[in-house]
Amino acid sequence: MIPGWLWILAYTLIGLGVLLGLLRAFLGPKTPDRLVAVDALVTITMGLMVLLGLWYRRGIYLDIALIYGALGFIATLAIARYLEGGL
Amino acid sequence: MAHRIGQFLFTALVLFGLWLLFTGTLDPQETAVGALLAAGIALFTHRRFTRGGLQNLAPGRLLCLLAYLPFFTWQMIKANLDVAYRALHPRMPLNPGIVRVKTRMTSDIGKMAVANSITLTPGTLTLEVDDDTLYIHWIDVRSTDPEEARRLIPGVFEPCLKRIFP
Amino acid sequence: MNLLLQGVAGTLILIGSLFLFLGALGVYRFPDVYNRLQAGTKSTTLGALSLILGVGLAEPAWLPKALVLMLFILLTNPVSSHAIGRASYKSGYPLWEGSIVDHCQEHDACKGGGEA
Structure with a gap:
């Protein structure tokens, strides 16, 4: 069994990470900065979902993480294409 | 033609492997559906998926x-x-x-x-x-x-x- | 044996969340978009990989699915960061003033239209 203090530590670290990523997404200063922050947040959220899956003992969280990652990947590519000037 | 068949087999094999990993069972029904789906998708995508064929493996x-x-x-x-x-x-x-x-x-x-x-x-x-x-x-x-x-x-x-x- | 496996899984989960945090810290602190990408790609990728492997070891029934997830992250993350980097360069995002060299400047392939 994974001990309680480890859960608390892991959730705290990931929560702080999400907070910092959100701050960067709000502060900008330009669109690419926000895009980088959102892209990093997608990966962090995938990790968080998998961890929550272990916490609730529900395997479905892994599938959702995969779908979420695929959507985030496509969204990042689309926004990058848009910034580049062609869509 | 032989090249196309190689491409098709390689694509189908990769897709089927992913199916096995993702479903995580060897239940005959699920495996059969997976094989059918892998073959079906590979039929349409094999030319985009790979340049080589079975020699990739x-x-x-x-x-x-x-x-x-x-x-x-x-x-x-x-x-x-x-x-x-x-x-x-x-x-x-x-x-x-x-x-x-x-x-x-x-x-x-x-x-x-x-x-x-x-x-x-x-x-x-x-x-x-x-x-x-x-x-x-x-x-x-x-x-x-x-x-x-x-x-x-x-x-x-x-x-x-x-x-x-x- | 099982205890050892759980210990390894716990360690991997802890290392993973630590790297996820460090990646976000880098994204927050670094001065320009290219340096932020370095942190946002590398650290979060390794962090997520390690965390997912840890969860897969803690719950061995999920291991195959966890491997698919890891493969997915390993393949897509560098591609999306490359797309962001290229887009920001082509849309005219300047390098940080502390940067010392820019070979891309004198080359056509790197030029693009539009403003950041």
Whole structure:
């Protein structure tokens, strides 16, 4: 069994990470900065979902993480294409 | 024609392998549905999916890929400790720049493998690929000379990747 | 044996969340978009990989699915970061003033239209 203090530590670290990523997404200063922050947040959220899956003992969280990652990947590519000037 | 069949079989095999990993059962019904779906999707996508065919699965190349993984993992851990050190350091010791290097890889998939490996390893990030020239953002530029930079950045991966993606 | 496996899984989960945090810290602190990409790609990729492997070891029935997830992250993350880097360069995002060299400047392939 994974001990309680480890859960608390892991959730705290990931929560702080999400907070910092959100701050960067709000502060900008330009669109690419926000895009980088959102892209990093997608990966962090995938990790968080998998961890929550272990916490609730529900395997479905892994599938959702995969779908979420695929959507985030496509969204990042689309926004990058848009910034580049062609869509 | 034989080439097309090889492409089709390779695509179907990869898709079926992914299906097995993802469903995680060997139940005959599910396996049959997976095989049907893999064949169906491969029918439409095999020409986009791969240039080669079954020779992609030649044992020599798979062994090389297996040997490449631990080396790559080690490089990635080194990269992360480096970035973590820079992010935690109060003054942030950055020395960034964009350098140009040439790669010896010839196939498109090989260039992609080199570019992706570069992105995930110590302090380098591929910005632009133009024919055989890579433009790389380097967080700690140690040399602006193309030859020297070539030895330092893609030179680490190429000997092995060259054998996996000839 | 099982205890050892759980210990390894716990360690991997802890290392993973630590790297996820460090990646976000780098994204927050670094001065320009290219340096932020370096942190946002590398650290979060290794962090997520290690965390997912840890969960896969803690619950061995999920291991195959966890491997698919890891493969997915390993393949897509460098591609999206490359796309962001290229897009920001082509849309005219300047390098940090501390940068020492820019070979891309004198080359056609890197030029693009539009403003950041």
